[in-house]
Amino acid sequence: MIRFENVTVTYAGAGAPTLDGVDLTVPEGELVLLVGPSGVGKSTLLNAVSGLVPHFTGGVLRGRVTVDGRDTRTHRPRELADVVGTVGQDPLAHFVTDTVEDELAYGMESLGLAPAVMRRRVEETLDLLGLAALRDRPIATLSGGQRQRVAIGSVLTPHPKVLVLDEPTSALDPAAAEEVLAVLQRLVHDLGTTVLLAEHRLERVVQYADRVALLPAPGAPVVVGPPADVMAVSPVHPPVVALGRLAGWDPLPLSVRDARRRAGGLRDRLAGLAPAPAAVPPAAAPAPAAAPAPAAPAGGGPAAVGGARVAPSGVRAVLSRLVRGAAAPPERGAGPTVAETRGLSVRRGKVEALRDVGVGVCAGETVALMGRNGAGKSTLLGALVGLVGPASGSVLVGGRAPHRTAPRELIRHVGLVPQEPRDLLYADTVAAECAVADADAGAAPGACRALVSELLPGVGDDTHPRDLSEGQRLALALSVVLTARPPLLLLDEPTRGLDYAAKGRLVGVLRGLAADGHAIVMATHDVELAAELAHRVVVLADGEVVADGPTHEVVVSSPAFAPQVAKILAPQPWLTVPQVEAAL
Template structure:
């Protein structure tokens, strides 16, 4: 179905280092092939070569030959491959051409001239498959990032292409929505013989669905278990299997649980050291920002968690939200939300797509005005504070990093960040080098991968070292190594007293970093408590290690390694 014959792609100077080098492989019809590798090794470029976007749209020089269903992408432009290849890139907003969900799902079929009756049936099927029926009449601009991603995926499913090319398809989806999308893809592969080529960094979600895994930059393709045994990029279940010496390496929680008995015995009587809210270890002088009262686990038990009296915290608090309500037209985005964040505390906001996480972050940075209730950040009302003053108190990294990037080079972005923050020259560049090693100063931000752009945007905001840092989906597009560097940096900031609030669907990030987890549903807080208590009590938000070693209290491979 897809054939790469000694393919290399070079951007900029044709004599420069190629982004892809000597790729030679065949993807059979009706298989799901997963691309893995560190950020910036050319995964998006390889996917673009299949759809014809590389080099017809992106520019650059393509050497070698790529054929899809017998069509040579050098001579067939993307529009001449549209009936065969459906593509969803990392940024769903760049994909949309209409205003409403239903119109977007129909647009691709209209372009191909399908009969109205066929179009209507396929739209209804796709609305049901992706859980979009309630959103059919909604303007796309009013949807959350995860909802937009599902619409983008649905719009390429309705024409029934033979090949699906997906770049980070679950990165903005909550765990349940991601499982639904992956189940749909598996059904297309198994029942309809669709060929799926997918790049994804959250391997814990997808590796078990793959027929084959392609490792870049090596260009080696094979069965998932074989590639995971050699890949520097691997999910927690594989990392735990390597640590425990399991053979063969498990790819799923179920397989790992079957062989975890001896490891559980070695860990009996041991417990992970909890991090306190000042970023240190248990036993430090800082008091915790929460306490568990009452009894019970599960969703009912969440109702019993209460933080210490608000009056006792006001002298040492960064965020003080009381009975916050936000209404947008007919949609009640937030309802009576209560939230307190202290210096040195890291709080993870979790919940389904559209639960209100980004709206809550927007209210903390003054972008969203409350309909009811109150919001204080460092004693200021955000939406009534001069932005030039507020930016020194709170920094937001949005879901789309390009919203913060305006300059033509990485060096220029860093210089501007230093000037805006009043920081010493080179401050931002040092943060970039820590989060994103190996990127040249003269690189244009648009030539970075999505994960690399995110790291650059993070560095720009971190340069100002605001007392409160807000991150919206901060690990989209980041590989495991980049995520580890980010976690280390954020832990250092928390240890210095910075408050961090991150909205995330990445359960592994919450397990590694957060002191507290707040779960939103329908705009309301339904759980607020210590990370270990909240995530373990929720199957949807529980990390892989917790599922494998339950009922023992381990959340991460790092904790297990330290204990052993």
């Protein structure tokens, strides 16, 4: 169904090809998982299937890509639309209409399908993806995960022969991700749809793949084979595979169920042991105050906000470029309170997004906000940074009400990294972004570049941010914000688009910030990140706090939010592979 024959893609100005000599065949009716480190060309390969490369992205494509017999060099994307359905990493760039139901129908309308067929397929897709309650909602009011489901649904309704998906579960909560993957399996098994998808959260996907295609490094040949065989040599692999490698299991397990069947001996070896306690947050060491906000630049230049820049017309827009937090593991510390909410309720139009929320965060503490899509996680972060005001109750950050504090004063106390990292990036090169970030934060020259080098090794100074992958852009935006070192850091889905190596580097940076006394709050669906980083987990449901406690207590008791190691080794108290490795 899909065939790559010696395909090389080189973008204008690039020093080397993004893809080099790729040979790959995807048979009809298979689910093939594309894996590899960030920046190796996975998105380029996927876009070549739909014809976006080179017709939309530019660059030079050598070799041949065919889909259902059609050559993508001679067939533009619109001429492949009836065969290939594509969902990229950014759902917002995908939408054409304003409401959910209209978006689901748009693709079919473009293909000229009969109204009766369109109506039936819209209803089927609403039910398949759990979107029926959102059918009349404006897309602008949806959460990131809800938008992701709408984007997937909009390409399902035309019933394409091939589905190409880039990070399809990255913004979804665990339950919603399972629903989407179940739909994909039904399409493959029952309808013979061919699915090619790239995903960094392999713990969710790898057990469903018929085959795995590994792009190990730029220019290296693609490794294709059964999932267990490829995972045995892959530099990126889920925790269940890492645990299998550590325990010496052969063949490697791909699912929690397979691993539990083999884990008896490992549980015996771990009996009587306990995870080493992580360092408790500092008791009385508040995070260092961020550098004073510099005066607005003369001549209408961009203003600084938490290490990011905004157009001078919107000092309020400054607030939409702030920081969101992540986590680091032990019990809650006794440091001074950096932020707290009491009886907080927030309304968004007719929707009560938060109800009677009371949460406190101490210096040096990392808190993970978890819950299904639309539970209110992003709204709570928005309240902490002053983007939304309370309908009732109170919010205090550094002793101030964020929604009543001038942005240039507030950015000295809190910073936010939003779900869409491109909102923070304005310059034409990585070096220019870093230089402006240093100036905005009052930091020493090179401070931001040092963070970029730690999170994104190998990215050149002259690289344009738009040429980075979604995960690389997020790491760059995070570096820009961290340059200001705000006492309270807020992060919204900080690992979206990051591979395991990049996530590990991010974990190291955030642990260092927490050790220095910074408070970190992160909204995340990444249960593995929460297990590794968070001192506490706060679970939201329909705008209310339903759980708030130490990470090991909250996540182990929740089938939805428990990490793979906890499920495999239950009832023992292990959460991560490094904990098990240290004990052994």
